[in-house]
Amino acid sequence: MDLKALLSLAFLVKALAVYTEREHPHIVFILADDLGYYDIGYHGSRIQTPVLDKLANQGIKLENYYVQPICTPTRSQLMSGRYQIHTGLQHKVIYPAQPLCLPTDEVTLAEKLREAGYATHMVGKWHLGHYQKSCLPTSRGFDTFFGFYNCAVGYYTYSKDTWFKGNESNQHVYGDDLWRNDVLVASKYKGKHKTRVLASEAQNIIMNHGKSRPLFLYLAFGAVHVPVQVPKKYEDMYRDIENKDRRQLLALTTLMDEAVGNVTAAMEEKGLWDDTILIFSSDNGAATSAGGSNWPLRGGKKAYFQGGIKVAGFVSSPLLPPHQHGSTNTELIHVSDWFPTLVRIAGGQLNGTKPLDGFDQWDTIRHNFPSPRKEILINIDPLSERDEYEETTHPWKNQNFDVYVNSGLIVGSWKLLTGHQDHAYWRSPPEIPSVQIQTFKFSQSKVLSLYNIESDPTEQVDLSECMPGVVYRMLEKLGAYNSSAVTPNFPDNDLEADPRRHGGAWGPWA
Structure with missing residues (x-):
């Protein structure tokens, strides 16, 4: 390539960078729960997800994007930028009565963004441990938290049930799980659909956000995880599907899509959208036994096959170069990469973290440069x-x-x-x-x-x-x-966690 061509290329790269190098853009990260590779409109499904399809088609679809096969490991790698073999979370998920959480000496994404000047808010499912207050979102970098600590929390009841081993026999135990910071608020919202409640809370955060600080909003829907519960009008949209599990799963996905639309509409109404980068991801593949689909990929949730770990993901933003809007990126990207990528977008620093397994993928995403990532460790579970x-x-x-x-x-x-x-x-x-x-x-x-x-x-x-x-x-x-792996940390249940000892709630007990 001659000098003239090199100068032209350099000018083009610099010009493109103008669209995304604005200081401190707002960041919205939306994490769906158990959403299958096939269960989004732009992957060919008959499912109705017009909002997500539009956002993806205005942004960049990540078509070689991987997460972990179950909930806790994906969320731990998003928050820490480190493989689960390095945090002791190699085995299964964190259960309600386990004295376990993402190690408190791990620096989180929220801490790094707050350090960079961001207002940090979390809405939705945590699932990174709650046995002591130092494990909770507001102790891990979030200014505010509204949501639940466990998985499979009822969409109308805000109750989590589990088999709990007591002194003499196994018992089916129920506990409420919806919190505003450290205050239990489940009773206030019973009867209201969880997906709508979470979206409404996100909208309130957006509308009350002062423009003096950039916003980081982490919205982790419980949808479309079981127990699948959805208003009848959404289920009626798929009345021709005889399989009830599948019909309800599609209906709940459409409800979640509508909720995402309400959140982005709030960003536009507040005047924040033009300076916002939105990331959408699922936490793992669909549970096919509950009506989800990863077709044509093999396997599903819990599997190391593609159906468990390759998911729908995209980045949407007016700040992306115009020629990238509606494009597809096939470079190798992993959920742990969001940590260094978002810290860079925020103008933050990575000092003080333990060695990261994630890579800065911002140039890969916005300019389609080759990915710095050449491999992904799915897991090693002894x-x-x-x-x-x-x-x-x-x-x-x-x-x-x-x-x-x-x-x-x-x-x-x-x-x-x-x-x-x-x-x-x-x-x-x-x-x-x-x-x-x-x-x-x-x-x-x-x-x-x-x-x-x-x-x-x-x-x-x-x-x-x-x-x-x-x-x-x-x-x-x-x-x-x-x-380089640490010993897996997977303790037995602690009887002290029993919600009957804590006012009927799943909350910190240690």
């Missing part, structure tokens, strides 16, 4: 279930990594899975009846599998036997990751 064939001889048993441990790794176009991999199915939504449901469990020969997710995005062809060199190199990488 507490995962081990099958009966554990002691049998496997060709990779004595290599760099224990292949009987549940793990997953993506490097470029290659994806390696080890251990007991459940949810190993392809399942079409009921509205596509011509496609047959296929299910099977891993057998002994499937304790290790290798897929080329570029040429085989639905993970149908295991290449581990014919590509031993790739397997060996990826096991070496897993071994290196494992050497």
Whole structure:
């Protein structure tokens, strides 16, 4: 390239940067719960999500975007920018009675944005631990919190039920879970739909926001997680779908879409939208047993297959370069990348954090530059279930990594899975009846599998036997990751958490 061409390219890059280098833009991060890859209009579903479709079509769709297969790990990596093997949250989610939370010595995204001068507000589902006050959102960088600490909180009751192990027997225990900062407010909102209540709270925050400070709003809907409950008028929009679970799931998604529209309308009414960057993401793939769909991807929630970890995500903003509006980005991006990316957008600093696993993806998103990320550690879970064939001889048993441990790794176009991999199915939504449901469990020969997710995005062809060199190199990488992992923290339930000891509420008890 000659000097003239180089100067022209430099001028173009500088000109494009004008659209996004405004100081301290407002940041709105919307996190859906269990929303499947297929369950958004722009992915070809018949679902009605006009607001999300419009935002995505005015922004940049992230089509090579990954999260974690379950709730707590995704939220922990969003807030910390660090893999769960480095925070001790490798195993399952945080349960209501566990004395466990995102380690309090982890610096959070909210803390960094507040340090950069932002007003920080959280509305919705926390699910990063609540056993002591130092674990709560307002102790982790948020100026205000309105929401719930657990998952699966009733949409009208604001009650969380769970099986709680008592002194003599297991008991089904209920507790209220809706808080304004540290005050229980569940009784005030009973009978009002949770999705609408959360959106209304977000609207109030926006309308009362003073323009002297930039705004960071983290809106974590409980939708579309079970128990799926939705007003009849939305369900009637899908009355032709016979499967009740699917019909209600689509209806709840449409209600959430409407709620997002109310929030963005408030941003426009307040005069904030033109200086706002909005990010939308799901926290994991759909629970297909509850009516969700990740079609045509394999697996679903809890799975290390694509259906559990590859989700709908996009960035929408008037600050994006005009030629990027409506574009698709296929660079590799992970949920942990939002930490350094948003801190950079905010004009903040990363000093004081532990070593991050996330990458600054802002140039990748706004200018479609190559992603600095070349691989994603899905997880290494040494507490995962081990099958009966554990002691049998496997060709990779004595290599760099224990292949009987549940793990997953993506490097470029290659994806390696080890251990007991459940949810190993392809399942079409009921509205596509011509496609047959296929299910099977891993057998002994499937304790290790290798897929080329570029040429085989639905993970149908295991290449581990014919590509031993790739397997060996990826096991070496897993071994290196494992050497940096901390011991999983997954304590037993604490009887002191019983909501009957705390006024009928799930809240801090330690």
